[in-house]
Amino acid sequence: IPTPVINGAIAYGPLVSTYMRYNWVSSMSPCLSHYVFVARSTSSIDDINYYNVSTSSSTYTYLDLPLPSTNNTVYNFSVLTVDTGGRSSESIIRQIIFNVPGYVANLMLTQTDYPTDINDTVNITVSWNPPRDLPPIPDPLFYNIIYNVSGIPQNTTVPQHISSRTLSGFTVGSEYTVGVAAVNPLGTGLTTSATISISATPTMTPPTQEPSQLSAGAIAGIVIAIIVMIGGLLILGIAMVCYVKKKNKDKDSSVTPTPHQKVEAVNYAEVEHSAKSSSSKRQAPPKPASSHSHEAVEYSAIQNSAASHNPPPEGTEYADLDHSASTSSGHHQRPKDTSNQVQYAHMRPS
Structure with a gap:
């Protein structure tokens, strides 16, 4: 099977x-017989044309074809390489839309100077962007600029690689319309127009302030600062909670116990035991220090009966004892105050 050819440039x-x-680039396969150029129209399945092309010893082989009469028609072109045995291989298919260019984009008119004592006319600059056509529409070969000066139509051309032109002869106080159109091998495209009013002095326009854009590093720094701030607030909140809890705990521990929680100071008196066999005295523990004298309970001496736990005999006297005068060397009683004595008597049933 012969090697397929490589598509070349298209000229008009x-x-x-x-x-x-x-x-296309000529095939170097042996036993090469000829080429077949295939043109297919996508608008009709039956619209297929075959053109036999003889081989050539040159590097490139070409075929001149009449252009379709219908614009905006899509065609697929390819080349078959045929050897002497009738075998063939097809090149990559190239698609072309036969149509004029679209309109130019972003047309702008700018006044470049102002009247002087020597020259009372001014210049303007015309600029544009190429048509936004995507291949396979043929590229523009040049641009047409159309305008009117002093009532006389003007027409100038600019090569395809240039997208601006300075025009002259415009009068202050007049309004002008300028049009630009792209031209390709198939014809002239749509015209885009713009209008400008010529002024005698520059127009003061306030400068536009573009919004500042933060770099990635600045954004990262702001995010880190926010995270650190949130962490600090959390730590501060935890510290405040701990401080409040500690204050409450200290306050609870410093509160004076309630009367039920106080330890009552008890004054123990000497208890005098009387017995048949012996007579002895037991000294109670020393009186605890207490400022609450009204809570002190004084116990009187009790004379117990040695015989049993029967009530004390009639006429037994109970006296108040004072331990306030006790010292380390011994115990001293104050004189008995008989005004507080209580006498018990046995009550016999009648």
Whole structure:
């Protein structure tokens, strides 16, 4: 099977073109017989044309074809390489839309100077962007600029690689319309127009302030600062809670116990035991220190009966004892106050 050819450039005749020249790189396969150029229209399945092309010893082989009469028609082109045995291989299919260019984009008119004592006319600059056509529409060959000065139509051309032109002869106080159109081998595209009023002095326009854009590093720094701030607030909150809890605990521990929690100071008196066999005295523990004298309970001496636990005999006297005068050397009683004595008598049943 022969090696397929490589597609080359497409050339067009003079404007407006009536034909196109399709080029390809010649095949170096042995036993090469000829080429078959295939043109298929996507608008109709039956619209397929075959063109036999003889081999050539040159590097490139081409075929001049008449351009379709219908614009905006999509065609697929390819080249078959055929050897002497009738075997063939097809090149990569190239798609072309035969149509004029679209309109130019972002057309702008700018006044570049102002009247002087020597020259009372001014210049303007025309600028634009190429059409936004995507291949396979043929690229523009040049641009047409159309305008009117002093009532006389003007027309100038700019090569395809240039997208601006300075125009002159415009009068202050007048309004002008300028149009630009792209031209390709198939014809002239749509015209885009703009209007400008010529002024005698520059127009003061306030400068526009573009919003400042933060870099990635600045954004990262702000995020880190926010995280640190939140962490600090959390730590401060935890510290405040701990401080409040500690204050409450200290306050609870310093509160004076209630009367029920106080330890009552008890004054123990000497208890005098009388017995048949012996007479002895037991000294109670020393009186605890207490400022609450009204809570002190004084116990009187009790004379117990040695015989049993029967009530004391009639006439037994109970006296108040005072331990306040006790010292380390011994115990001293104050004189008995008989005014507080209580006498018990046995009550016999009648």
